[in-house]
Amino acid sequence: MAQKKRGNSPTTGSSADPGTPQLPDNRVHSPVLLSEVLKSLAPADGEVIVDGTFGAGGYTRAILDAANCKAFGIDRDPEAMARGAVLSTEYPDRLTLLQGPFSEMESLLDGVGVAKVAGVVLDLGVSSPQLDQAERGFSFRFDGPLDMRMSSAGQSAEDVVNAFGLDELTEIIRNFGEERHARRVAKAIVAARDEKPITRTLQLADLVSEAMPPIRYKKGQPVSRIHPATRTFQALRIFVNDEIGELRRGLLAAERLLGEGGRLVVVSFHSLEDREVKNFMKARSGFAPRPHRHSPAAEITGPAASFELLKRGVTKPTDEEAQTNPRARSARLRAARRTSAPVWNMEDAA
Ligand SMILES: C[S@@+](CC[C@H](N)C(=O)[O-])C[C@H]1O[C@@H](n2cnc3c(N)ncnc32)[C@H](O)[C@@H]1O
Structure with a gap:
C-alpha cells in the first residue's frame, strides 16, 4: 500500500552506525539509551x-x-x-x-x-x-487502517472507537492519553461515527485535530509542539494493548x-x-x-x-x-x- 507520509518519523535516521539495526527494507531503528x-x-x-x-x-x-x-x-x-x-x-x-x-x-x-x-x-x-508501517495503524502521520495491535490479536483501535460509549472513550483518552480535552475528543468521535464508521488513522487524526481548541501561540511559536492527535493515539494504543x-x-x-x-x-x-x-x-x-x-x-x-x-x-x-x-x-x-x-x-x- 502506498504510504501517505506526514512529517518525519520520530525513530528513523538517514544513516546507520555499526550498532544500529538495519531493517530489511533499509528502515533504521536506533536503540534508545x-x-x-x-x-x-x-x-x-x-x-x-x-x-x-x-x-x-x-x-x-x-x-x-x-x-x-x-x-x-x-x-x-x-x-x-x-x-x-x-x-x-x-x-x-x-x-x-x-x-x-x-x-x-x-x-x-x-x-x-x-x-x-x-x-x-x-x-x-x-x-x-511498527510506527512506520501505515498498515499497522499506529501513526497519525500515515494513512492506514485504524489497528494499533502489537500482536494482531484481540480488539483493534477501530473496534474501540466505533463501539465504546462516550464515557468509556472519555476515560480511556483522559487516563491513558492524559488529554485535557478528552471529553471534547470523545464527543467528536461519537458524532463522527454516527455519520460513518471511523476506520482510518488520518480520518481519526483529522477529526481529533478539528475537535481541539485553536492552537495557541506565544512569541510567534505554537505553545504545544506535539500533533493535536498525539495523546488520543497514545491512549488508544495503550488501551488496545493493555x-x-x-x-x-x-x-x-x-x-x-x-x-x-x-x-x-x-x-x-x-x-x-x-x-x-x-x-x-x-x-x-x-x-x-x-x-x-x-x-x-x-x-x-x-x-x-x-x-x-x-x-x-x-x-x-x-x-x-x-x-x-x-x-x-x-x-x-x-x-x-x-x-x-x-x-x-x-x-x-x-
Ligand atoms: C521500543 S520497541 C523495542 C526496541 C528494541 N529495544 C530494539 O532495540 O530494537 C518495543 C517492542 O516491544 C514489543 N512489546 C511491547 N509491549 C510488549 C509486551 N507486553 N510483550 C511483548 N512485547 C511487547 C513491541 O511489539 C515492540 O516490538
Missing part, C-alpha cells in the same frame, strides 16, 4: 539475559556482543519475531526468540527449560518498524524470574509507565514513594527488600542523543538489582 542499558544490565559470560521487548533486536544484539551470554528475545509482534530470525542465525546457540507477551515470560522460558535468569530488560512502547497491565504483570514476573544479583532494567517513554516502574522499584527496595519532595524517604516496615536500586533517580538521554534520535527525548531508564529476599506477596505490594 543503549550504553546506559548495557551498563545497568551488565551481561557477563555464561549468564542468561531476557530482552522482553525484542523489537528490531538492537538491545539483544548489543547484549550478545557485550558478553558470551545467552539471550532470549521476547516480543508479542509476530513481524518482529520474523525479522529477528536473521539475528538468530548470526548468534547460533546463543539467541532464542519467543513470541508472546512479556507478562508471560516465565511460562515462555519454562517452555525452553529456563527457570532463573541474570537480567531482564524492557524497552516499552512501539518500535520504529500496556499498563502488561507492565505491572511483567515487573512481577521479572521479580520471580531473576536470581539473586539479577538486574532489572526498564526504559519507559511516558509518565504513566514511569510511575509504575518507579513505584515498583522503590517499594521493593525499601523506600515508599515520597509524599512530598522535601520529606525524607520513608522506610517501609514489612517484607525484606527484594530489589536494591542501582540508581536512585532516572537516567535520561544526553542532549546529543535526544537531538539525533527524537524518540529518545522522553526516555527514562530505571534499574534495580535482585536481592536474595523472597518475592513479595501481592498483599505486600505498594
Whole structure:
C-alpha cells in the first residue's frame, strides 16, 4: 500500500552506525539509551539475559556482543519475531526468540527449560518498524487502517472507537492519553461515527485535530509542539494493548524470574509507565514513594527488600542523543538489582 507520509518519523535516521539495526527494507531503528542499558544490565559470560521487548533486536544484539551470554528475545509482534530470525542465525546457540507477551515470560522460558535468569530488560512502547508501517495503524502521520495491535490479536483501535460509549472513550483518552480535552475528543468521535464508521488513522487524526481548541501561540511559536492527535493515539494504543497491565504483570514476573544479583532494567517513554516502574522499584527496595519532595524517604516496615536500586533517580538521554534520535527525548531508564529476599506477596505490594 502506498504510504501517505506526514512529517518525519520520530525513530528513523538517514544513516546507520555499526550498532544500529538495519531493517530489511533499509528502515533504521536506533536503540534508545543503549550504553546506559548495557551498563545497568551488565551481561557477563555464561549468564542468561531476557530482552522482553525484542523489537528490531538492537538491545539483544548489543547484549550478545557485550558478553558470551545467552539471550532470549521476547516480543508479542509476530513481524518482529520474523525479522529477528536473521539475528538468530548470526548468534547460533546463543539467541532464542519467543513470541508472546512479556507478562508471560516465565511460562515462555519454562517452555525452553529456563527457570532463573541474570537480567531482564524492557524497552516499552512501539518500535520504529511498527510506527512506520501505515498498515499497522499506529501513526497519525500515515494513512492506514485504524489497528494499533502489537500482536494482531484481540480488539483493534477501530473496534474501540466505533463501539465504546462516550464515557468509556472519555476515560480511556483522559487516563491513558492524559488529554485535557478528552471529553471534547470523545464527543467528536461519537458524532463522527454516527455519520460513518471511523476506520482510518488520518480520518481519526483529522477529526481529533478539528475537535481541539485553536492552537495557541506565544512569541510567534505554537505553545504545544506535539500533533493535536498525539495523546488520543497514545491512549488508544495503550488501551488496545493493555500496556499498563502488561507492565505491572511483567515487573512481577521479572521479580520471580531473576536470581539473586539479577538486574532489572526498564526504559519507559511516558509518565504513566514511569510511575509504575518507579513505584515498583522503590517499594521493593525499601523506600515508599515520597509524599512530598522535601520529606525524607520513608522506610517501609514489612517484607525484606527484594530489589536494591542501582540508581536512585532516572537516567535520561544526553542532549546529543535526544537531538539525533527524537524518540529518545522522553526516555527514562530505571534499574534495580535482585536481592536474595523472597518475592513479595501481592498483599505486600505498594
Ligand atoms: C521500543 S520497541 C523495542 C526496541 C528494541 N529495544 C530494539 O532495540 O530494537 C518495543 C517492542 O516491544 C514489543 N512489546 C511491547 N509491549 C510488549 C509486551 N507486553 N510483550 C511483548 N512485547 C511487547 C513491541 O511489539 C515492540 O516490538
